[in-house]
Amino acid sequence: MTRRVQITKGILWFISGLAAAVTIVRFTRGLGTTTALSDTTPWGLWVGFDVMGGVALAAGGFVIGAIAHVFQRERYHHAVRPAILTALLGYAAVAVGLIYDLGLPWNIWHPLIFWNPHSPLFEVAWCVMTYLGILFLEFLPVFLERTRFQALYRTLLRLQLPLIILGISVSTLHQSSLGTLLLIMPFRLHPLWYTPHLPELFFVSAICLGLVMVIFESSVTAWLYEREPHTDMLAGLSRFAAGALAFYLAFRFFDLWHHGKLGLAFENTFEVRLFWFEIAISAVIPLVLFLIPRVRRSHTGVFIAAALGVMGFLLNRIDASGLAQVWATGADYFPEWTEFVVSFGIVSFFALIYLFIQEHFPVEKEIVDEEERWLQRQLFVLPRFDRGSQVWLGDATFASRRVYSALFVVALVVGLALTPWQPLVKASPVQRARGGEMLRVGYPLGTVMFPHGEHITRLGKEACGTCHHLHKPGDVGTPCSECHADLYLDTTIFDHVRHVAVLEGNASCAKCHPEGQPKVRATARKCSSCHEKDMMAANTVATRFESLAAPGLRRAAHGICIECHRREAANPEWKKPDLFRCATCHKTPVPHVQELRLLRAEGGETAPVAAGS
Amino acid sequence: MITDPCILNDVTRCIGCEECVAACKRINGLPEEDPPPRVGQSKDGLSSTRWTSILRRTGGVNVRKQCRHCLEPACVSVCPVGALKKTPEGPVVYDKSVCMGCRYCMMGCPYGIPHYEWNTVNPSIRKCILCHEKLKSGEIDRPACVTACPKEATVFGSRDEMLAEARRRLEAEPGTYLQHIWGEHEVGGTSVLYISHVDLGFLAWQDPKFLGVEPLPERTWSALKKVPFEFVGMATFMTAAWWIIDRRMRLQGEEGAGGDRDHDEPGGSADEGGEQ
Numbered sequence: 109m110t111r112r113v114q115i116t117k118g119i120l121w122f123i124s125g126l127a128a129a130v131t132i133v134r135f136t137r138g139l140g141t142t143t144a145l146s147d148t149t150p151w152g153l154w155v156g157f158d159v160m161g162g163v164a165l166a167a168g169g170f171v172i173g174a175i176a177h178v179f180q181r182e183r184y185h186h187a188v189r190p191a192i193l194t195a196l197l198g199y200a201a202v203a204v205g206l207i208y209d210l211g212l213p214w215n216i217w218h219p220l221i222f223w224n225p226h227s228p229l230f231e232v233a234w235c236v237m238t239y240l241g242i243l244f245l246e247f248l249p250v251f252l253e254r255t256r257f258q259a260l261y262r263t264l265l266r267l268q269l270p271l272i273i274l275g276i277s278v279s280t281l282h283q284s285s286l287g288t289l290l291l292i293m294p295f296r297l298h299p300l301w302y303t304p305h306l307p308e309l310f311f312v313s314a315i316c317l318g319l320v321m322v323i324f325e326s327s328v329t330a331w332l333y334e335r336e337p338h339t340d341m342l343a344g345l346s347r348f349a350a351g352a353l354a355f356y357l358a359f360r361f362f363d364l365w366h367h368g369k370l371g372l373a374f375e376n377t378f379e380v381r382l383f384w385f386e387i388a389i390s391a392v393i394p395l396v397l398f399l400i401p402r403v404r405r406s407h408t409g410v411f412i413a414a415a416l417g418v419m420g421f422l423l424n425r426i427d428a429s430g431l432a433q434v435w436a437t438g439a440d441y442f443p444e445w446t447e448f449v450v451s452f453g454i455v456s457f458f459a460l461i462y463l464f465i466q467e468h469f470p471v472e473k474e475i476v477d478e479e480e481r482w483l484q485r486q487l488f489v490l491p492r493f494d495r496g497s498q499v500w501l502g503d504a505t506f507a508s509r510r511v512y513s514a515l516f517v518v519a520l521v522v523g524l525a526l527t528p529w530q531p532l533v534k535a536s537p538v539q540r541a542r543g544g545e546m547l548r549v550g551y552p553l554g555t556v557m558f559p560h561g562e563h564i565t566r567l568g569k570e571a572c573g574t575c576h577h578l579h580k581p582g583d584v585g586t587p588c589s590e591c592h593a594d595l596y597l598d599t600t601i602f603d604h605v606r607h608v609a610v611l612e613g614n615a616s617c618a619k620c621h622p623e624g625q626p627k628v629r630a631t632a633r634k635c636s637s638c639h640e641k642d643m644m645a646a647n648t649v650a651t652r653f654e655s656l657a658a659p660g661l662r663r664a665a666h667g668i669c670i671e672c673h674r675r676e677a678a679n680p681e682w683k684k685p686d687l688f689r690c691a692t693c694h695k696t697p698v699p700h701v702q703e704l705r706l707l708r709a710e711g712g713e714t715a716p717v718a719a720g721s
Numbered sequence: 722m723i724t725d726p727c728i729l730n731d732v733t734r735c736i737g738c739e740e741c742v743a744a745c746k747r748i749n750g751l752p753e754e755d756p757p758p759r760v761g762q763s764k765d766g767l768s769s770t771r772w773t774s775i776l777r778r779t780g781g782v783n784v785r786k787q788c789r790h791c792l793e794p795a796c797v798s799v800c801p802v803g804a805l806k807k808t809p810e811g812p813v814v815y816d817k818s819v820c821m822g823c824r825y826c827m828m829g830c831p832y833g834i835p836h837y838e839w840n841t842v843n844p845s846i847r848k849c850i851l852c853h854e855k856l857k858s859g860e861i862d863r864p865a866c867v868t869a870c871p872k873e874a875t876v877f878g879s880r881d882e883m884l885a886e887a888r889r890r891l892e893a894e895p896g897t898y899l900q901h902i903w904g905e906h907e908v909g910g911t912s913v914l915y916i917s918h919v920d921l922g923f924l925a926w927q928d929p930k931f932l933g934v935e936p937l938p939e940r941t942w943s944a945l946k947k948v949p950f951e952f953v954g955m956a957t958f959m960t961a962a963w964w965i966i967d968r969r970m971r972l973q974g975e976e977g978a979g980g981d982r983d984h985d986e987p988g989g990s991a992d993e994g995g996e997q
Contacts, residue, residue: 140839146759147768147836150827178963180970211822211837211844215802218821222802228941229825230801231948269963277955281948288944292795292829292937295927307944436926437833439761531840533757596757663754690739694777 110334114508117463118515120456125516127453129523130446134208140531142446149430149441156426157451158205160286162198163236164310164425165418167318168325169195169243170279173272175348184345186338189250189471190329191322196243197458199236204454228288235282242275250469283314290428298379298432300372303363306428312356313390313421319349320394320417327411329466333475343404349417350398353391360387379435386427390420446527536595538661542587549588549661556665556693573644575668581642592661602635602656629656669693725811725912726851727880728867729887730785732917733897734874737775737783744869745773748852748861756840769836769847773866782919785875787866788813788834788849789904789911791936796826796835798938805835805846811880811912812851820846831908831925831932851912880912887916909936 134142145152172191176184207213219233245264252261287310294302303309323345330337364370373380394417403409430441465471467479483505492501501507541547545561567574572585579586593599611619621627635656636643649668658664670688677687686692746753751770758768765786766774773787794813797805804820807813826846827835838844852864861868863877870876876886887902903921904911915921922928 136842138840138842138844139837140759140841144760145839146762147827148761148763148833150824150837174959178959178966180963180966209823211824212820213822215819215821218802218819222804222819224798224801224803226798226938226942226945227801227825228945229799229823231945233801273956273959273963276959277952280955281952284951285945285948288941289825291940291944292799293831294937294940295831295925295932296828304940304943437763439763441761531757533759536758660757686738690742691737694737694739 110332112332112334113463116332117460117508117512120460121512122515122519123449123452123456124460125519126449126523127457128516129520130449130453130527131208132524133446133527133529134450137529138531139209139211140533141528142444142450144441144444144447144532146439146441148437148439149433151429152441153426153430153443153447153451154205154209156429156431157422158454159202159209160425160429161422162202162205163232163282163286164314164317164421165321166195166198166202167279167283167314168322169198169246169318170272170276171315171318172322173246174276177269177272178276181344183341186341186472187322187326187345189247190325190466191318192243192247193250193462193465193471194321194325196240196247197462199240199243201454201458202236203240204458205451208450208454228285228291231285232282232289235278235285239275239278239282242271242278246271246275250465250471253470279314280311284308284311286310293433296433296436297428298435299369300364300379300383301428301432303367305359305363309356309360309363312352312359313424316349316352316356316391317418317421319345319352320414320421323349323410323414324418327407327414329472329475330407331411332463333478335474335478337407339405339407342407342410346398346404346410346413349414350395353395353398353417357387357391357395360391377435379432382427382431386420386423388420389416390424391417394420444532449523533597535597538589538593538595540587540589543585549665558693573647574672575647577644577647577649579642579644581639588661588664591658592664593658594660595662596660598657598659600656601658723879725880726856726864726877727811727883727912727914728787728851728864728875728877729883729914729916730875731873731890732782732784732915732919732921734872735775735783735785736872736874737777738871739775740869740871741773741785741866741875742771742775744865745849746771748855748865756838759839763833765833767834767836769838769845772847772849776923778919778923780919782917784915784917784921784924785866786832786924787913788851789832789913790849790851791908791911793909793936793938795829795831795908795937798941799825799829801825808853810853810857812853812856813848814850814853815846815848817845829937831927831937833926880914883914887914890916906934908932909934 130142139145143152143154168191172184172187175181176188203216207216210216219230220237224230246268249261249264249268252258252264255261284307287306287308290297290302290306291304323342326337326342361370364373373383394413397403397409397413397416400409403413434441466475468476470476486503486505489503491503493499494501502510539548541549543560545559547558547560549556549558563575564572576585578591580590591599591601607620608614608616617627620632622631622633625631659667673692674688676682677685745751749772751772755768755770758764765776767786773785776784776786778784790811790813794805794807797803797807797813800820801823802819802821804816805813805826806816822844824835824837824846827833827837835846835848837846852861855861856864867875867877876883878886884902884905887905891898891900891902898916898918899920901916903915903917903924904913907925915924925932
């Protein structure tokens with residue numbers, strides 16, 4: 109085992125630990141806590157990267173299968189087993205990613221019995237399940253090769269070609285069906301990505317990604333285990349990749365031209381920049397690099413080109429399933445860090461399994477043989493003891509495992525400490541308004557225009573307490589926004605630090621916390637025992653003041669306003685039976701901030717939207 | 722219950738009193754308090770506990786938003802397990818026990834209607850179901866929102882009746898309305914129609930003109946119906962390619978008498994019986 113492998117494994121274990129922490133929160137608190145998804149952006153990083161990207165990344169399995177077994181190119185036989193292993197683990201990772209992303213993951217098997225053949229996702233689900241089985245059978249010989257089950261091993265080897273052809277056919281279906289998935293949303297996907305030929309385009313790009321992924325992976329494995337990569341195999345694969353990339357580029361631009369959308373690619377918008385960036389790193393730069401013979405012969409050159417291609421096509425999947433839809437929805441979705449941790453965590457975990465299988469089964473014979481030789485050498489290393497305590501320090505394998513476990517646990521603890529346990533919601537700060545005739549409240553500002561002056565005239569000055577139930581010490585008429593600082597979220601209004609400071613330091617604990625009882629909120633003295641004069645006794649809300657958190661302004665205002673309005677509406681004297689209805693306060697027009705800005709930019713006319721047929 | 726139930730919303734008559742919203746919440750047992758909006762959520766007011774909302778536009782325009790109950794709904798066609806169903810009567814309803822929570826329906830809806838319960842570990846898709854069960858059992862004769870409307874801005878009947886009523890209103894006051902019935906043809910037609918004095922393109926993610934009148938499910942089906950042929954075609958092509966290449970290499974091997982392909986033989990010889 110090389111130093112590089114050990115460090116890599118340490119990092120992978122650490123990321124897995126972080127992901128494990130997020131996993132706990134994800135499955136006990138729900139999607140709302142661990143993702144930035146919303147009703148406007150129901151699919152995010154987990155679908156774009158883990159599912160769409162994962163399936164495409166695993167395309168190497170069927171591409172290499174076709175090249176080596178169907179087209180019988182001897183040279184690529186080295187690449188078959190690692191590629192199939194990557195595909196197998198890739199699809200398993202997709203399934204795991206889905207378990208995170210599905211709202212009701214325990215129903216993941218439902219496509220088996222509840223059928224809807226009209227759904228592309230149904231087709232994808234069936235193909236992925238079938239292909240996972242096929243891949244397992246394709247890879248099983250590797251597990252059996254050095255065991256005593258030789259009869260089964262030979263039977264499976266004989267089935268290899270039919271299995272590979274079946275795998276290619278199934279892959280064709282679901283790789284293209286992932287494109288079909290997006291055909292239903294012409295209204296979301298930007299025209300530079302949307303085309304009726306999405307299925308074909310996805311199939312071609314999966315072949316490209318499969319090829320560059322195999323190159324990338326061989327380079328990385330060779331670097332990790334410090335051995336020479338198969339240069340002529342990589343050079344050959346690079347030639348294939350160049351062909352596939354050129355075809356992909358031609359197809360994509362022909363399609364744009366054919367649908368008269370080429371002009372769109374030269375506007376100055378976020379999507380256009382994204383499009384060119386994606387095209388450049390996924391296809392153009394790798395293509396140019398692969399076309400240079402000197403690059404094809406250099407390990408670094410091939411690695412860089414392949415790495416760019418992998419990132420580029422992953423970006424393509426993420427664009428199609430999310431970034432290129434912002435144009436339509438206007439949503440400002442950016443993945444939470446927890447989403448990144450889970451995505452990378454799944455990859456790390458399966459990378460560890462990949463390394464484990466590489467080291468223990470004959471995937472690439474050089475690696476497993478080297479590993480066995482290394483283990484045998486360990487038998488001749490003298491045991492090491494701690495000088496002071498004479499405790500056995502363990503052999504090298506044992507020691508490194510101890511480090512991995514430690515890293516995993518540390519990451520788990522760090523992750524648990526950092527992961528939020530409450531749903532992620534948007535803070536909607538309430539604009540501070542004080543005194544005056546008309547208060548604009550709500551978010552966006554001015555959802556309700558509260559006629560403050562009118563209320564004072566109608567109710568009289570002495571009635572302030574009807575609404576103002578609590579003043580800050582030394583203040584009168586403290587505005588709502590002081591405590592109900594957010595429109596929806598509770599705000600903590602008790603400041604412990606300030607109380608300690610004002611009540612003269614640590615000696616003052618007993619002023620609130622009785623002696624001999626735990627110093628917690630439940631046993632502390634009631635706020636009202638000191639702040640009696642800050643509370644308006646006339647107000648019923650003041651007596652309800654027990655919680656140290658003020659509810660969001662929306663709830664608070666609805667509670668106070670509607671209660672009173674309902675009472676007054678019932679009073680026949682006013683002849684205002686509709687006083688408690690929504691429209692009394694939520695008058696139209698309610699200018700949304702965005703629209704206000706637009707109107708101002710246009711010159712401030714509130715004309716209705718132009719007529720359409 | 723009438724077949725093909727349909728709601729006609731008249732934007733010119735809506736005063737924005739939100740009685741429909743309150744009635745909807747009452748009849749469906751939804752909590753009065755909505756969940757706080759999530760980051761980046763569209764500001765149409767719909768949520769998992771608010772299945773209809775009033776969009777307030779500048780110029781005193783109130784537009785009620787709710788599920789359109791499309792004649793050929795995208796959400797139903799994309800649901801991989803059929804948890805969303807178009808009932809024989811017309812409304813699009815949801816079955817939680819089948820759903821697996823993939824949220825494809827939310828992506829597929831051109832109007833952004835299905836909403837999700839983000840803050841629970843056992844979430845459902847929530848949206849207007851046109852009071853389907855209560856209408857079917859005869860408990861009520863029209864949806865709660867229609868009953869609650871004080872201005873007849875939203876009326877209920879069969880789709881043909883509502884189209885006729887819409888045309889009648891358009892003809893009676895041609896100066897008031899734009900001569901267009903939203904939902905008559907868009908995405909194959911919807912069971913919630915709108916007539917209005919302003920353009921209602923904002924109800925969809927994109928202008929309905931952009932969506933076209935072709936039902937959305939046809940876009941995916943045109944690709945999906947080819948799937949069996951693709952499968953057979955690819956399998957045949959691959960087998961044929963293998964057979965031709967294998968034969969050529971074998972002939973070459975016999976000529977050169979030095980075939981180094983022994984490695985491949987077991988897989989090769991077994992295949993002739995395997996794939997046909």
